[in-house]
Amino acid sequence: MGLFEMAISNFNRAVAIMGIDEEYAEMLRRPKRCLIVDFPVLMDDGSVKVFTGYRVQHNTARGPAKGGIRYHPETNLDEVKALAFWMTWKTSLMDLPFGGAKGGVRVDPKSLSEKELRRLSRRYFSEIQIMIGPQHDIPAPDVNTNPDIMAVYMDTYSMNIGHTELGVVTGKPVRLGGSKGREEATGRGVMVTVREACRELGIETSKATVAVQGFGNVGMYSALLCNHELGCKIIAVSDSKGGIFNPNGLNIQELIEHKKSTGKVDSFPGGERIGKDDVFEMDVDILIPAALENAITEDNAHKIKAKIISEGVNGPITPEADKILNQRRVMVIPDILANAGGVTVSYFEWVQDLQAFFWSLEQIRETLESMMTEAFKETLDTAKKYGVDLRTAAYIIAIDRVMYAIKKRGIYP
Structure with a gap:
């Protein structure tokens, strides 16, 4: 079973209990946008290698897409679609004003020099910039990416648009618009x-x-x-x-x-x-x-x-x-x-960047703990109400919130 198929199977269990119309269920299964980019990178020895990157936006009914970017030699579209799918439900379960997205580059970053990694990051982010923006899609670190790479992404986007835009990515270094408490x-x-x-x-x-x-x-x-x-x-x-x-x-x-x-x-x-x-x-x-x-x-x-x-x-x-x-x-x-603590503090970082007003570590920890505790309680209560496991209960809550947004907004045009 592929990763995306596996993700869909968990979703289907919740949909069956909720009794959602199949046309809406099918809409929620499918990603909104899938971008595949093949791009060249100049290597230190003067040669040029072509790499493949991905960015998938699964759903944006509740707000801008949100999701990390990973560098891994086995990254593929099926994996990125599944991860974007999960992000939709993760942000919804935590009641964040986001949708779900994910990205990746098919590369072993350990095989690259620091300069090659920086060039790859700049070119990849420039290629996917047509989908990216603080009100459109906000990436973050994932497997084999880190705050330094997020700083390169932020700088790349900022140079391309002509002014500094801190809120375009989260997971940045604290001294460059990042949030305290993000690492933990x-x-x-x-x-x-x-x-x-x-x-x-x-x-x-x-x-x-x-x-x-x-x-x-x-x-x-x-x-x-x-x-x-x-x-x-x-x-x-x-x-x-x-x-x-x-x-x-x-x-x-x-x-x-x-x-x-x-x-x-x-x-x-x-x-x-x-x-x-x-x-x-x-x-x-x-x-x-x-x-x-x-x-x-x-x-x-x-x-x-x-x-x-x-x-x-x-x-x-x-x-x-x-x-x-x-x-x-x-x-x-x-x-x-x-594992929703990461995207929740990413949300805090995005809010801080947009307001240019930064929170204390104590405030970050206190707010995160309150939101995680509430989400656990809601999931547990839903599990008891429907007589299901916690996974199915979490999906029921998350799907219901996205469905509410879709139905209230309507089908465009």
Whole structure:
């Protein structure tokens, strides 16, 4: 099953319960715009290479499109369509005045020099600029992109239009129109949903154990905040190269420093080396998948012992695995809720840029926590009302809000 097909299957479950007319359902399944660009980049040795990039806007009924841009050698249109689709429902679930979008370039950024990466970023952003703007489509970082690349995007757009436009992208450096709290935002959102799920299930967080799959930005901050603010014991962490385990709990701050200095976690001296997929079989209360899509499938879902899964990334659980986990009564906090902290603080950044007035870190954290808590409560209440899992409940809320906007606005012309 392709990623977009997988995303549609989750959507269809909610639509069937809601009884939405098929013509509207079909409208919501299809992306509004898909742009594919092939563009040349001058390499350091004087040669020219052609790269393929994408930008997809799924829906803009509730406001400008919003979604990150990733650089990855396996990026393709199906993936970008799925991610844009999910962004529509994520922004709607959080009740943000945005639609959904996503972008990507098919490239291994590690194979490029800093100058080549900058030239690629400028050319790609110039190519997709026909769709971009602070009132049209606002990109942000994703896999293998970062605040520095967002600064290049912002500068490229600004140079092309003749004046500085801070609000054209989010996730920028704080000293260049970025928002405080953005780096930790997705992980903080994961932490809040873990806390609320534990409250619902009667699990004391100070006694809870956690395993984290993936130790990039989301995995790092999810682990750090669950440990420092909830008192959870992080006993296992993995990345693409391997994993580390300590039944007495890992020192997360030291592990983060080790990862940054060595690029891997399995050589960390504070634990026992394990395989990268062993985290799925750990006897823990909470599992946080924070790597890439399709990590949990029908082949390993039955091995999971966790009571709560908080999806730190988009699409880590296949529909077949979802069914297995639901039958086993594992509480799965869906991606469009669990990792929505990132886009929520991106919204805060956009608002700050448009107003040229910036918030304190305390204000960012307080507002994010309030919105994440409210979204979790609404999702939980909807799940109980319809007798469905949290994923289906989240889609019901999100789809209803987008449908309201479409019907009130009408079909143009």
